[in-house]
Amino acid sequence: MPSRLLDASKSHPLDFYSLKELPESYRWGPLDDPNGSTEPVPIINLDDPNARELIGHACKSWGVFQITNHGIPKRVLNDMEGTGKSLFGLPARQKLKAARPQDGVSGYGPARISAFFPKRMWSEGFTILGSPLQHARQLWPNDYRKFCDIIEEYQKEMNMLAGKLMWLILDSLGVSNQDVKRATSQKRPGPFEGSSGAIQLNSYPACPDPGRAMGLAAHTDSTLLTILHQSSGTSGLQVHHGRAGWVMVPPLPGGLVINVGDLLQILSNGQYPSVYHRAVVNRTQHRLSIAYLYGPGSGVRVRPIPKLVNNDHPPLYGPVTWSEYLEIKAKYFDKALSLIRPNNDKNKNNNENNNHNIKINGPIMVAKPKSVNVDSEAKILAALA
Numbered sequence: 608m609p610s611r612l613l614d615a616s617k618s619h620p621l622d623f624y625s626l627k628e629l630p631e632s633y634r635w636g637p638l639d640d641p642n643g644s645t646e647p648v649p650i651i652n653l654d655d656p657n658a659r660e661l662i663g664h665a666c667k668s669w670g671v672f673q674i675t676n677h678g679i680p681k682r683v684l685n686d687m688e689g690t691g692k693s694l695f696g697l698p699a700r701q702k703l704k705a706a707r708p709q710d711g712v713s714g715y716g717p718a719r720i721s722a723f724f725p726k727r728m729w730s731e732g733f734t735i736l737g738s739p740l741q742h743a744r745q746l747w748p749n750d751y752r753k754f755c756d757i758i759e760e761y762q763k764e765m766n767m768l769a770g771k772l773m774w775l776i777l778d779s780l781g782v783s784n785q786d787v788k789r790a791t792s793q794k795r796p797g798p799f800e801g802s803s804g805a806i807q808l809n810s811y812p813a814c815p816d817p818g819r820a821m822g823l824a825a826h827t828d829s830t831l832l833t834i835l836h837q838s839s840g841t842s843g844l845q846v847h848h849g850r851a852g853w854v855m856v857p858p859l860p861g862g863l864v865i866n867v868g869d870l871l872q873i874l875s876n877g878q879y880p881s882v883y884h885r886a887v888v889n890r891t892q893h894r895l896s897i898a899y900l901y902g903p904g905s906g907v908r909v910r911p912i913p914k915l916v917n918n919d920h921p922p923l924y925g926p927v928t929w930s931e932y933l934e935i936k937a938k939y940f941d942k943a944l945s946l947i948r949p950n951n952d953k954n955k956n957n958n959e960n961n962n963h964n965i966k967i968n969g970p971i972m973v974a975k976p977k978s979v980n981v982d983s984e985a986k987i988l989a990a991l992a
């Protein structure tokens with residue numbers, strides 16, 4: 608049975624710029640306004656001696672925070688923003704040469720989650736997973752090297768920052784460097800070796816009726832964490848924060864937004880819940896955002912860190928690899944996390960083979976347990992268990 612997601616890329620309208628009125632297919636109805644009086648999303652200076660505690664608190668109570676003094680050179684962010692602008696500024700027929708294939712991840716098109724919503728989103732996206740070369744050649748046949756260099760540099764810088772943030776986050780959970788070393792008996796440089804990320808460029812054109820249109824519908828990211836760069840001067844990102852409802856996260860000059868993703872919710876055994884967020888659009892200004900979606904290396908199983916599991920805090924989730932989780936998310940969207948059940952006794956009754964059993968109103972999918980080989984034992988997210 609084809610997943611609903613496969614229908615997403617059917618016909619993507621690319622005529623935002625010529626539309627003077629919001630067509631019915633884009634009309635979501637009045638959006639609930641963010642509450643202006645609420646406290647702002649935490650801003651954390653990574654050079655602050657209390658950065659670890661501040662990060663822990665922000666992850667627990669918000670699932671999102673902005674960072675400054677993160678060490679990513681301004682030039683790297685500017686180059687990436689410039690390349691995003693020229694990409695989305697290309698003629699529609701050129702962008703469509705790099706269209707995301709129906710069953711693929713990389714390429715140009717609407718957000719992958721579009722298929723879960725009856726209305727269209729006022730945005731275009733471009734996803735890069737792994738090498739940008741093939742798409743760069745399609746977009747700029749005579750000048751693709753510049754694009755590749757910029758993407759590769761961005762991937763390298765973001766990967767390093769994401770690894771550093773993961774250490775701070777683990778530290779804030781009371782999981783130390785030593786714990787990691789003991790658990791893995793590793794002599795290797797770090798636990799996030801092999802971890803990788805996808806780059807998602809999002810473009811939100813100015814919109815004739817922003818109060819009724821949706822740039823990117825509410826979702827959580829299927830990541831450990833996401834690092835988001837917003838183009839300056841134009842707000843659009845909103846996060847859902849308890850009773851306050853939708854809270855705007857205005858771009859902070861030189862700052863980056865960090866979202867807690869679903870895999871960190873699993874790793875922290877629910878202590879750091881992933882954050883619901885969305886992007887709204889505005890009448891006069893185009894907006895660009897660039898997300899670095901960071902997750903574990905292939906084959907690494909994420910599960911609750913044993914130090915965080917005890918009788919009072921039983922495991923809430925079972926082990927899952929990033930690609931398994933993305934598959935589940937692509938089918939069940941916001942039900943995905945609730946389907947990653949632990950292999951506890953209660954589930955064993957439903958699950959004679961003691962497999963990782965994912966259920967919605969009866970058995971739907973059984974992921975075969977994978978034997979852990981020596982190599983994957985060396986990888987922290989699995990070996991911490």
Ligand SMILES: C=C1C[C@]23C[C@@]1(O)CC[C@H]2[C@@]12CCC[C@@](C)(C(=O)O1)[C@H]2[C@@H]3C(=O)O
Binds near residue numbers: 718734826829830933
């Ligand atoms: C690694 C990934 C996360 C993502 C799906 C993807 O395979 C590549 C695109 C990512 C993205 C970016 C925009 C929002 C989002 C929900 C979507 O539709 O595509 C995320 C996906 C996700 O986090 O689940």
Ligand SMILES: O=C(O)CCC(=O)C(=O)O
Binds near residue numbers: 828837884
């Ligand atoms: O554009 C934004 O601010 C949000 C983008 C986002 O949520 C994503 O790419 O996952």
Ligand SMILES: [Fe+2]
Binds near residue numbers: 833
């Ligand atoms: Fe997101």
